[in-house]
Every structure is written in structure tokens, then in C-alpha cells.
Amino acid sequence: MRAVYGIVVREFVRFLRQRGRALSSVARPFVWLIFAGAGFAAVFAGRSEIDYRLYMAPGLLGMVVMFGSLLAALSTVIDRDAGVLRMMLVAPIRRGTVALGKTLGATLVGTAQALVVAAILLPVVGLAPTPGGALLALAAIVLTGLALGALGVLLAAGMRSIENFAGVMNFVVFPMLFLSGALYPVRHLGPVLHVLAHLNPLAYGVDLLKHALLARWADSGYGGELPIPLDCAALALFALAGLAAAGPLLAREGGVARAAFREQR
Amino acid sequence: MTAAAIDARGLGKDFGSVCALDRLDLEVREGEFFGFLGPNGAGKTTTVHLLATLLAPSRGSARVAGHDIRVDGLAVRRNIGLVFQETTLDRDLTVEENLRFAARLWNLPEHQAAARIEAALRRFGLFERRRDSVRSLSGGMRRAADIARGILHEPRILFLDEPTAGLDPRARRSLWELIRSLRASSGLTVFLTTHYVEEAEPCDRVAVMDRGRLAALDTPAELKRVAGVASLEEVFLARTGHELAQTGAS
Ligand SMILES: Nc1ncnc2c1ncn2[C@@H]1O[C@H](COP(=O)(O)OP(=O)(O)O)[C@@H](O)[C@H]1O
Ligand SMILES: [Mg+2]
Numbered sequence: 415m416r417a418v419y420g421i422v423v424r425e426f427v428r429f430l431r432q433r434g435r436a437l438s439s440v441a442r443p444f445v446w447l448i449f450a451g452a453g454f455a456a457v458f459a460g461r462s463e464i465d466y467r468l469y470m471a472p473g474l475l476g477m478v479v480m481f482g483s484l485l486a487a488l489s490t491v492i493d494r495d496a497g498v499l500r501m502m503l504v505a506p507i508r509r510g511t512v513a514l515g516k517t518l519g520a521t522l523v524g525t526a527q528a529l530v531v532a533a534i535l536l537p538v539v540g541l542a543p544t545p546g547g548a549l550l551a552l553a554a555i556v557l558t559g560l561a562l563g564a565l566g567v568l569l570a571a572g573m574r575s576i577e578n579f580a581g582v583m584n585f586v587v588f589p590m591l592f593l594s595g596a597l598y599p600v601r602h603l604g605p606v607l608h609v610l611a612h613l614n615p616l617a618y619g620v621d622l623l624k625h626a627l628l629a630r631w632a633d634s635g636y637g638g639e640l641p642i643p644l645d646c647a648a649l650a651l652f653a654l655a656g657l658a659a660a661g662p663l664l665a666r667e668g669g670v671a672r673a674a675f676r677e678q679r
Numbered sequence: 680m681t682a683a684a685i686d687a688r689g690l691g692k693d694f695g696s697v698c699a700l701d702r703l704d705l706e707v708r709e710g711e712f713f714g715f716l717g718p719n720g721a722g723k724t725t726t727v728h729l730l731a732t733l734l735a736p737s738r739g740s741a742r743v744a745g746h747d748i749r750v751d752g753l754a755v756r757r758n759i760g761l762v763f764q765e766t767t768l769d770r771d772l773t774v775e776e777n778l779r780f781a782a783r784l785w786n787l788p789e790h791q792a793a794a795r796i797e798a799a800l801r802r803f804g805l806f807e808r809r810r811d812s813v814r815s816l817s818g819g820m821r822r823a824a825d826i827a828r829g830i831l832h833e834p835r836i837l838f839l840d841e842p843t844a845g846l847d848p849r850a851r852r853s854l855w856e857l858i859r860s861l862r863a864s865s866g867l868t869v870f871l872t873t874h875y876v877e878e879a880e881p882c883d884r885v886a887v888m889d890r891g892r893l894a895a896l897d898t899p900a901e902l903k904r905v906a907g908v909a910s911l912e913e914v915f916l917a918r919t920g921h922e923l924a925q926t927g928a929s
Contacts, residue, residue, distance in 0.1 A: 420783025428771055497767035501828070504731055505784035506757040665733075 417507045418515040425486060425519025426526075439482055439527050443474040443535060454597060463634035467539045472623035473596025475551070476558060478531045480616050483524030483559040484587065487566025490516055490664070491576050503665055510661035513567050517657060520563030521556060528555045536627075543627050550642075551626035557649040558619030564656025565615060571663035594620045601639065615652040618645040682745065684709045684836050684868040685730060689739030691891075692725050699725040701891045702739060707870060712862060714879035714899075715872040716911070717888030718923050723872035724764055726888075727838050730870075731761045744835055760834030762826050764841045768813045774824050775800070775809040778831060785832035792831075799827040802857070819850035826854070830861065836868040837861070843878065855881070876911040876923065885911065887918055894918040 429436060447467060455466035493499040502512045532551070536543065543551060569582060593600060593607060594616040600608060611617045622645040625638030632638070638645070685707035692700045700722040707713045715723050728734040730743050732752035741748050744758035768777045775796065782792035800806040803823040813821060822845065830837060839858075843851045861867050871882065879885045880899055887895040887902070895902055895918045899911055906917040915923045 416783045416786045420780050423783075424769065424772065424776075424780050427776065428769070431771055496770065497763060497765050498769050500733065500763055501767040501781065502784060503733055504756060504759075504761050504763075505781075506753050506786070507784065508753065 415507075415511065417505060417511055418518060421502065421512065421515025422519040422522055425489075425516070426522055428489075429486065429523045429526075435485075436527075439478065439485075440530050440534075442481065443478050443531050446470075446474060446477070447535070447539075450597065464628075464631045464636050465539075468541060468631075469628070469636055470597065471535055471539050471541055472551075472627045473594065473620050474535060475528050475532055475555065475627075476594060476596050476616055476620040476623050477591060478528045479524040479555050479558045479619065480562050480587070480590065481524075482527040483520040483563040484566040486520035486523040487516055487563045488570045488573075488579070488582065490567055490570035491573050491579075494570075495576065499664070508661070509665045510657065513564075513571075513657050513660040513664055516567045517560060517563040517653070517660075520566055521559035524559035524563065525555050528559075541627055544629075547626045547629060549626075551623055553646070554619055554622035554626055557622070557646060557653070558616065561615040561619065561649045561652035561656070564653045564660065568656045568660040568663065571660050571666070590614050590616045593617060595624070595639075596620050599635070599639075615649060618648040618652075621645050622649070682709050683707065683742070684711065685713075685741065685743050685870065687726075687730070687739070687741035690726070690729060690736055690741050691738040692722075692729055692734060693737045698891050700729070703893055705741075705886060705893065705896070707868060710862070710866045710868055712858070712869045712881070712883045713871065714882030714885035715870060715888060716874070716876065716879045716885050716915070716923075717872075718874050720890070721874075721888040722891040723874075723888060724840055725891075727761065727840050727870070727872060730755075731759055731838060732756055758834060759836045759838060760829040760832065761838040762829040762840060762842055764844065766813075766821050766825050768821065768824055768828065770814040771812060773810050773812055774805050774816070777813060777824065778828060781828045781831055787832060795831055795833075799831055803827045804853075818845040819847055822846055822850065822854075826857070833865065834867070836870065838870045838872075840872050841874065842871070843873070843875070874923065876915065879911055887915055889915075889919040 447470060451467050451470055490499065569586065593611045593614050600611040600617060603611065621638045621640050622642065625642055628637045683706045685705065687703050687705040690700065690703040703726060715726065717723050725734065729736050730741055730748060732748050732755050736749065743755045746754040748755055772780065778796045778799065779792065782796060787795065800809050805820060805824055805827065808816065808820065813824060816824065822842065826842065842854060846854065858869055862869060873879060882899065884896065884898050885902060886893055895914065902911065902914045903909065906914045908914055908917060912923060
């Protein structure tokens, strides 16, 4: 549909135009690789089955998609403040179409970032995926982007203003990252956190990426742990549920910036 | 008898305890230039958003272009154009990119869109600035781009919500010129909200709104004759007991 295409194109053009955002999103995983990599490698030392930086690679890719797609989708809050959301809502398209367009745009932005990072990161850590593994990794990246994009649109639709952004980072992004298996296997976590990990879309994405990239180390317990179809189904479910909920929420109060009315009252 | 472009029956909207629009009965004829006059807070924007299906009514209903706003939002939106009180353009995109974005939202085929975008850019004097980001435009040019965006899909009914706010006199004049030529060439129905009486003068009919209620509705000449006064300003005073400029905060 043309409207969806239009929303996706706009999202991508905006991303390319914000040079700083594009650069920092590509640089971020390497900062983690250097600093977190060094720290956790020391803890990991002694287990010689896998180099920690290798272990980290799928998680870092997952992290790139998460930040890329989630932040792009959260820009819906900015769209509402700037009025652009109203332009979309007054167009002869369904509310769900707007949510879908934003989600797909966010997925494209996250996927593009992950592919650029993968092209540098995998050779750096010395990972050469098989063709099948590369394809599965691409599917994992796209599915993770969809799930987190939809979640981001949903969060943005429910958020009053961009001021709640820090809350989202503290209560959504960081828990999601630390409970994803990106930095350490989640099976070592206590039962409560382990259950929480199963409610975490990123955990399924990272697990899928481990299937794709760390299959060689599966026997020593560093590959993907859940069945591949389960990972895919869970991610698809997050994407669909997020989309279904975001559509109606997005149109609340006509997409008018609510901040304006708090001042008037 | 011509069909009604807009037909509101007991239309109303509350925001929590605030009654923004009480019970509006209103008929706007096809091809009419309709003025919706009232001070800030009178409920003009609320009315426009209700008619454009951006808000759900708390009571009553309305038909716009023959479609019920409560059940057939898509069909309503297909027939209308709306220029919002505040700009809705993406400041990070160029003027042309904004119009292309709008053309896609309105499902215009690319080749048709390209022709219309170029025509609109020329008509609004934006052609030389088409590759500039909206951020870099003056207020008047931004407004022009907003209006170009609003009519790109050639709507049957055009809502203009305080379109002259922030425009200098020259830009205002060219806006009136434009409305005149659009109406002459396409039989467009125009629903114009304003809090300036002089802007309501050229309208075919004017609704005078006060605190969510319809205080008067007639041609500007008839309104003045009945109230026995020389200006719409005084009509407002006579009908509401207070002056247009005094109510509501800016
Ligand atoms: N989304 C909203 N939330 C709360 N109050 C609102 C909202 N929109 C409008 N109002 C209130 O409704 C009244 C009418 O507002 P509005 O329709 O914007 O008037 P106008 O456009 O004539 O200036 C005002 O008191 C305004 O504060
Ligand atoms: Mg208003």
C-alpha cells in the first residue's frame, strides 16, 4: 500500500539525515565490545570453549536492532508533538496502517544499522557464518526489528511526552538488554528473572541470532537454547500484538499533542 | 435544493469536565464559503476535528460529504482536506519531500502526484524553495506549504483552521486570492475558522460561536441588519454580551 510505503520512506530519509544518530548507533556496539567485552571476558576466563567476544557478537547485533528499531518507533512521540502524526491521521487510511507504516519504517532503520554493524563486527571477532546461518541471522534481525518496532509504536502511543523517555530506557530498554542473553546466558539467572526473560522479545531475537551465528558452539552450551520455530513465533506474536494494540491507541485525542492542553488547564 | 456538504445534528464534545462543544446543529451547503467565527476557546478547532473524524463526538452526529463521521471515517477523510491551526509539516524534510509524503498518504499515483506537486509548488511560490528543509522557511511560506499539502488531493470540502495566524498582510492577501480561485475553478466547499471578524466578511454565511455554543448563523449582511449594527464585531457583542477579543486566553 502506498501510504505504508510513504511512511517507511519518510522514516528512512529522516534516519539518513540525522548523521549523528546514524553514526552513534553504528559505533555503540563497538564501544560495548571493547569495554563490556573486556570486563566480561575476564569473568569468562577459564572457560576456553568460546572466546567471549565471539559469544557477544549475536547479542550485540540484537542490541543494535533493538536500539535502532525501538528508538525509531518511539519517534512517533515526536511526530505527535510536531503535528506530523495528525497529517497521517487525517489521511484516508486506517489507524492500523499508520502503526504498520511506523513499525515497518522502524524495522528498516534497525535492520540497516544491524547489517552495517554485522559487516564490520563479524570479521573483527572472526565469525564467518555459513550461508544458511547468514540467512537465519537476517531473518532474526528483521523479526526482532518488527517486534521491537511494534512495541516502540505501542509505547509511544501510550506515552504523554518525550519526557518519559528516561523511564522507557530504565524500565524497558536496559532490563530487556540484560535479560536477553546478549551478555551472558540467561539460564544462569534465578527463576524469577528466567521467567521474565521469556516475556522479553529481545531474548527470542538474541536466541535466534545465536542459532544463526554460534551453531558451532551449541554443544558446549553457547548456541541458541530454544527451538527456532518458537523464537520466530514469539517474535511474530510480539509484533502482531503490539501492532493490534497500537493502532487504536495512536488515534487517541486526534493525535493532538496533549502537552499543549496540560498548560491551558 | 443542493445537498449539504456538512450536516451536524446535536454535535458535542466534552474533554473531561470541560464542555468544548455543546450541541451544534449546522448545515453547510455544497460549494459554500462558510465562516466559523469565535474567540479562542470557542470550540472551533474541536468542531473541525470532530468533522474530520480526528475526535469522536461525545453526543450527536454529523454527515460530511454524505458520510456519517461516527461510522465511515475513511469515506469522510477521503473527501476532505484539512489545514490545521498549527503546522503539520515534517521540519526535517524538504518542502517537496513533505508534499510527496502527503501524496502517498492520500494514495495518489506517483506520476499524477509529481504533476500536482509541481503545480502546487508553483502556485504557492515555493518552487524555488522546494529542495529546502521546511525548517528554513519563513512562517508565511510554511503556511503556504501547509495549504498546498491540504489541497494536493483535490478535496471536495476544505477545512481551514485559523489559516492566517502568523501570516504577514501580503501572505494573507495571497491566501484569500487562492481561496477565491480554488472555489471558482472547482466548486470547493470551504469551512474557515477565524477569530478575526474581517476575515468572516467575504464568507457566504457565518456561524458565530461562543463558548461551545452557536450564537448566530446567517449571511454577514443579514447578521448586521438584524442586530442593527455596522460591523460583525458589533454583531458578536450584541449576540454574546461581550467582545470578541476579550474572551479566552490567547
Ligand atoms: N484535547 C483536549 N483536551 C482537553 N481540553 C481540550 C482539548 N481540546 C480542546 N480543549 C478545550 O476545549 C475548549 C475549546 O477549544 P478549541 O476547540 O481548541 O477552541 P478554539 O479552536 O475555538 O480556540 C477549550 O477550553 C480547550 O481548552
Ligand atoms: Mg483553534
